[in-house]
Amino acid sequence: MATFVATLTKRKTAVSTGVSIPVVALLVAGAVFLLIGCLSSEIFAQQTVSGLADGAIFGLLALALVLIYRATEVVNFAQGEMAMATTYFAYQLTQWHLTYWLAFVLTLAFAFVFGVLVQVAFIRPVQHKSVIAVVIVTVGLFILIDGVVTWIWGADLKFMAAPFGNNVYTLSGVAFSRLDIGVFLVCIASMVLLWLLFQYTKLGLAMRASALRPSSAALVGVRVDRMLAVGWGLAAVLGAVAGMMTEPKQFVLQPPLMQPILLYAFAAAVLGGLESPFGAVVGGLTLGVFLNLIGQYVGFATSELRLPIAFAVLLFVLVLKPTGLFGRRQVRRV
Amino acid sequence: MPALLELEQVRARYGAVQALHGVSLDVEEGEIAAVLGANGAGKTTTLRAISGNVRREGEIRFAGRRLARTGPDDAARLGIAHVPEGRGTFAELTVWENLRLGAYTRSGRLRDDYARVQTYFPWLEERRNQQAGTLSGGEQQMLALARAFMQRPKLLLLDEPSLGLAPLLIAEIFRIIRELNEHEGLTVLVVEQNAHIALQAARRAFVLEVGRVALSGPSEELQQHESVRRSYLGY
Numbered sequence: 001m002a003t004f005v006a007t008l009t010k011r012k013t014a015v016s017t018g019v020s021i022p023v024v025a026l027l028v029a030g031a032v033f034l035l036i037g038c039l040s041s042e043i044f045a046q047q048t049v050s051g052l053a054d055g056a057i058f059g060l061l062a063l064a065l066v067l068i069y070r071a072t073e074v075v076n077f078a079q080g081e082m083a084m085a086t087t088y089f090a091y092q093l094t095q096w097h098l099t100y101w102l103a104f105v106l107t108l109a110f111a112f113v114f115g116v117l118v119q120v121a122f123i124r125p126v127q128h129k130s131v132i133a134v135v136i137v138t139v140g141l142f143i144l145i146d147g148v149v150t151w152i153w154g155a156d157l158k159f160m161a162a163p164f165g166n167n168v169y170t171l172s173g174v175a176f177s178r179l180d181i182g183v184f185l186v187c188i189a190s191m192v193l194l195w196l197l198f199q200y201t202k203l204g205l206a207m208r209a210s211a212l213r214p215s216s217a218a219l220v221g222v223r224v225d226r227m228l229a230v231g232w233g234l235a236a237v238l239g240a241v242a243g244m245m246t247e248p249k250q251f252v253l254q255p256p257l258m259q260p261i262l263l264y265a266f267a268a269a270v271l272g273g274l275e276s277p278f279g280a281v282v283g284g285l286t287l288g289v290f291l292n293l294i295g296q297y298v299g300f301a302t303s304e305l306r307l308p309i310a311f312a313v314l315l316f317v318l319v320l321k322p323t324g325l326f327g328r329r330q331v332r333r334v
Numbered sequence: 335m336p337a338l339l340e341l342e343q344v345r346a347r348y349g350a351v352q353a354l355h356g357v358s359l360d361v362e363e364g365e366i367a368a369v370l371g372a373n374g375a376g377k378t379t380t381l382r383a384i385s386g387n388v389r390r391e392g393e394i395r396f397a398g399r400r401l402a403r404t405g406p407d408d409a410a411r412l413g414i415a416h417v418p419e420g421r422g423t424f425a426e427l428t429v430w431e432n433l434r435l436g437a438y439t440r441s442g443r444l445r446d447d448y449a450r451v452q453t454y455f456p457w458l459e460e461r462r463n464q465q466a467g468t469l470s471g472g473e474q475q476m477l478a479l480a481r482a483f484m485q486r487p488k489l490l491l492l493d494e495p496s497l498g499l500a501p502l503l504i505a506e507i508f509r510i511i512r513e514l515n516e517h518e519g520l521t522v523l524v525v526e527q528n529a530h531i532a533l534q535a536a537r538r539a540f541v542l543e544v545g546r547v548a549l550s551g552p553s554e555e556l557q558q559h560e561s562v563r564r565s566y567l568g569y
Contacts, residue, residue: 202438209424209435216422219385220485221410221439 023325027282034289038174045174047292053180053249054264055288056187060242061258061265062272062280063191064235069274071211071231072123074134078141080262082118083239083246084255085145086111088153090244091160091253100163104244108237115236119229127228150255158253163244183245190241191281194234198277207231260307264288267314273327282325287313336398338363338521339384339489344392345545346376346383353379355545356392361489366515366522368532368553370566371542377525378419380542381491384523385409385416397488411439415487419494421478425467429458432466432477436484444484450518451480454510472503479510483520490514492524496531504528508535529566533557541566 038045061079068076076082089110093103122141126133164182168175198204209217210227218224239258246261247253268287272279287310294301294309301309317324337360346354354376361367371377383390386404394401396412409416415436416422424432433451437444452459455476461469466477475495482490492511496504508531514520526532533539533553541549541562549562556562 202434205427205431205434206438208427208431212426213422213424215387215406216418216424217435218406219387219410219416219418219422220435220481221407222435223407 027325030286037293042174043296044293046176047296048289049176049184050180051289051292052285053183053187053288054292055268055285056184057242057245057249057261057284058264058268058288059281059284060187060190060238060245061261062269062284063194063277064238064242065265065269066272066274066277066280067231067235067238069269071207071228072127072134074131074138075266075269075274076235077135077138077262078118078145079235079239080258080265081142081145081149082111082114082236083243083261084258085149086114086236086240087243087247087253087257088149088158090240091153091158091247094160100161104163107240107244111236111240112233115233115239116229118236119232123232124225124229146255155255159251160247160253163248179248183249186241186245190238194238195277197234203230263307264291264310267310269324270314271317271324273324276324276326279324279326336395337361338397339523340393340395341380341384342393342395344380344383344390344394346379346388346390348379348388353388353545354383354390357383357542357545357547359540359547359550361521361523363488363521364515364519365538366511366524366536368536368539369523369525369542370527370529370532370539370562372565373527375542376545377527377542378493379545381416381418381493381523381525384491385414387416387418410485413486413488414491415482415485415489416491417478417482417493417495419497421474423466423469423474423478423481425465427466428463429466429469429477430462432481433458433484436481437486439485447484447486451483454483454513455480472499472507475499475503475507476510479507479514483514483518488521490520490522492522494525494527496526496528504531511535529562533567 034048038048061083064079065075068074068079086107090103090107093106094100098106118141122137123134126137162179164178167178169178169181198208206217206222207227207230209220210222210224211231214224217227242261243258246257250257264287265284268283269280270283271287272281272283290313291306291309295303295306339361341357341359343356343358344354345352345356357376357380359369369377369380379388382388384394384401386401386406386409396414399412401409401412404412406416424435427435433448434444437447457473458477458480461473466474469477495507495511499507511522511524512535515522524532524536533556536553538551539553539556540547541556549556549559557567
């Protein structure tokens with residue numbers, strides 16, 4: 001028996017991170033390229049920082065998509081519209097003379113409840129029917145939310161207070177807008193908080209377990225349905241942050257606010273590998289910087305081509321590496 | 335004293351297929367009981383009926399309560415740990431995360447329980463941060479046992495712990511099951527195709543045939559029983 005235990009313990013611990021060496025090399029090369037570019041050109045640096053802010057928003061909404069994809073196995077087409085609706089909620093609160101950041105926090109709470117209710121009322125009834133049924137429901141939600149928001153607030157442009165002011169910082173000749181830095185930091189902070197929740201809390205662990213193996217999760221006492229609803233709530237919270245950060249970037253609020261963002265987020269999620277939260281963030285940041293630099297340095301790529309270029313990226317990834325940068329196949333021994 | 339678990343005329347079906355035609359059995363506190371039978375006799379379904387993984391009719395009483403409409407999560411909360419076919423291990427999560435999930439229904443610190451788990455499975459500590467899916471089959475079965483133990487269950491349901499394992503490992507697994515029973519007072523209902531090892535470990539056994547208990551009694555008696563010997567022990 002002693003030899004048996006010895007053979008059990010002798011095998012070396014394999015650390016599986018799911019990150020392949022070519023992908024790491026690619027990312028490091030990209031980072032070095034950006035660093036050299038930023039050091040040698042002020043415009044390049046400006047565009048990169050602005051792209052990171054855009055990309056953080058894409059990454060945040062992509063993260064919401066990934067969260068739901070992992071739990072419910074569908075892409076939530078209504079994610080952008082849910083984000084837009086919660087941004088209108090924040091707008092309404094500021095209209096009632098709440099300060100921007102108080103409205104921000106209250107909106108997050110509202111978004112969580114909203115996400116949970118959407119799951120319970122619309123997704124749960126069809127969840128076990130078929131994937132297509134859930135997809136159709138999310139498309140229906142897209143239309144429903146868009147209609148309700150337009151009905152309540154109208155389709156005309158709304159304006160909100162600027163959360164970060166309009167200051168510009170200058171660092172060795174490069175101008176960084178406070179807005180870009182603020183947006184970037186808020187988005188990254190949200191991602192880190194979410195990661196901490198999933199990695200280090202019992203709730204996060206139960207949510208991961210429910211998404212990975214619902215039947216096994218139920219056997220250890222996890223209320224799986226409840227966890228799925230919480231997942232939708234958290235995704236809606238991420239979306240709300242993305243919406244409230246998109247509004248100041250665009251200076252106006254109107255019902256189609258998040259429609260292009262959702263498409264960028266979709267491209268970002270696919271680029272990162274639809275299963276991978278980390279990939280969604282990296283994919284978002286990459287896409288944001290890439291689109292900005294293309295717009296700056298490639299003459300014919302005007303802003304009208306931003307969406308088509310994002311789609312080209314999407315197509316490119318799906319053809320060349322359908323699992324994206326960080327999507328992985330499981331290592332499993334039986 | 336009433337038994338910890340009692341099944342009375344329990345029936346269950348998968349769609350049009352009736353899997354259990356009225357199973358009656360009982361498990362007393364502190365014992366190891368075994369359910370034997372051929373493929374398709376309803377062994378797994380019996381466990382699934384107890385933990386609420388399949389819709390069932392008939393009477394199931396556990397620790398004085400009727401399990402009527404309970405789902406698997408409720409069963410876990412009532413103190414039933416079910417290690418299913420395929421072990422129910424979260425392959426994508428680490429060993430330690432699997433153990434934490436085992437203790438999901440409990441509050442408070444896990445350190446003492448983990449220390450006790452380690453006395454039975456000392457190798458776990460070294461593999462703590464390893465993905466469970468990279469463990470060997472035997473290790474995964476042990477992890478499943480350890481996870482169930484972290485739940486501090488009143489009753490452990492084990493579905494074919496010997497499946498796909500080498501004889502040496504099977505013996506090791508059953509040795510640990512018996513230790514958990516003797517030293518920790520864990521009540522176990524184990525389903526097995528390997529009647530030989532199951533009858534050695536269990537105090538009593540129930541032989542299922544086509545969704546019914548065909549035969550039951552103390553293990554020693556069943557070991558001597560003519561038809562059990564011929565059908566399940568092979569001599």
